[in-house]
Amino acid sequence: MESYSVYIHIPYCKKKCRYCNFLSTAPEVKDIDTYIDAMKSELKLYRPFLSNREIKSIFIGGGTPSLLEPEQLKQIIAAISLSLTIKDNIEITIEANPESISAEKLKAMHNLGINRLSIGLQSFDDNVLKSLGRLHNTDSSFAAIEKARSAGFKNINVDVIYGIPSQDITKELNGIKAVKPEHVSFYYLTIEQGTPLSFDKIFKPLNDDAFQELYLKIHEEMVNTGYEHYEVSNFAKKGFQSVHNMNYWQRGDYLGIGSGAHGFFKTGLPWIGMTAQARYENAYPPSAYTEKVLNNDGKTFPISRVEVLDTDAETLEHIFLSLRTWQGIDTELVKNKTLMKHLTDDGLIKIQDNKLSLTVKGMCVMDGIVTELF
Numbered sequence: 001m002e003s004y005s006v007y008i009h010i011p012y013c014k015k016k017c018r019y020c021n022f023l024s025t026a027p028e029v030k031d032i033d034t035y036i037d038a039m040k041s042e043l044k045l046y047r048p049f050l051s052n053r054e055i056k057s058i059f060i061g062g063g064t065p066s067l068l069e070p071e072q073l074k075q076i077i078a079a080i081s082l083s084l085t086i087k088d089n090i091e092i093t094i095e096a097n098p099e100s101i102s103a104e105k106l107k108a109m110h111n112l113g114i115n116r117l118s119i120g121l122q123s124f125d126d127n128v129l130k131s132l133g134r135l136h137n138t139d140s141s142f143a144a145i146e147k148a149r150s151a152g153f154k155n156i157n158v159d160v161i162y163g164i165p166s167q168d169i170t171k172e173l174n175g176i177k178a179v180k181p182e183h184v185s186f187y188y189l190t191i192e193q194g195t196p197l198s199f200d201k202i203f204k205p206l207n208d209d210a211f212q213e214l215y216l217k218i219h220e221e222m223v224n225t226g227y228e229h230y231e232v233s234n235f236a237k238k239g240f241q242s243v244h245n246m247n248y249w250q251r252g253d254y255l256g257i258g259s260g261a262h263g264f265f266k267t268g269l270p271w272i273g274m275t276a277q278a279r280y281e282n283a284y285p286p287s288a289y290t291e292k293v294l295n296n297d298g299k300t301f302p303i304s305r306v307e308v309l310d311t312d313a314e315t316l317e318h319i320f321l322s323l324r325t326w327q328g329i330d331t332e333l334v335k336n337k338t339l340m341k342h343l344t345d346d347g348l349i350k351i352q353d354n355k356l357s358l359t360v361k362g363m364c365v366m367d368g369i370v371t372e373l374f
């Protein structure tokens, strides 16, 4: 039975962070219940089409899903298992922010079968957190990890942002060593147009050399601390690679539920009469999504945009995604074999068993390499 992943989008946050360009908004109290009703209806719509397939991972992301009450999370998980088939013992992740998780909530999440917690710590420096407009401080980050461990979480990811002016990366790396998560995602700060940060003169992207130096330092320290650098931005202790994210990078199918969520099926989207492989995006903002799903007796798919992928787009996507991970790609796909030899000599790529993968140095200049090679 072919499996797929499920992504549930909770588009609500208490307050917008200064760098945020994600689909999130502040909720009214009643909004969340209506939104959950809409997701239940959306999930039901997929039942006839996915009855012969199984879910291999669930990711509840946002936004800030940890804003939800345990009862609301319970309803979401129950709705998934009522409408779709879930494999046994799968990875179920929830994203959480330190200021919105209490010991009781964490225990309740764990009791619901959520077995992976992804905490948006972002930094171990209070000044950096303030400059990013985060609602928590370092003390609450440490407390969040402690509460999560006591609640029974044995698989914790922390998100860290790097590339921030005045940030001391050693402080961040020491913070990671202190909290000992199983997985770390390091995101480079991108300054998105229109965000409060983009109007702040001190926030400028690093030059190439400074970026490379920082990236190599993070890699070296993380590997020396016992993490595998298994994807451009991700590190995991042995056996703790994210099943859900690996599915994205391997171009596996995934169902996106909720406002602004994306989905992708190689087998097409038969529920809207499409047989070619395609990606889709749901309606946003949440009011447009709930209106689309809940009106018309819950019979309308809330899809607002579809992108059909032809063979060329599929190959390019396969190359880009595969090269993000240490698994790499078959050398037979490489068009420019002379360049492949040069890049190997320069230490930017490595070839093993007919697989080409990027070295850590190559990961710093990934985009340039990929467009020239293929």
Ligand code: SF4
Residues within 6 Å of the ligand: 012, 013, 015, 016, 017, 019, 020, 021, 022, 023, 024, 062, 063, 064, 097, 120
């Ligand atoms: S918590 Fe995440 S999604 Fe919410 S505002 Fe901050 S960066 Fe954006």
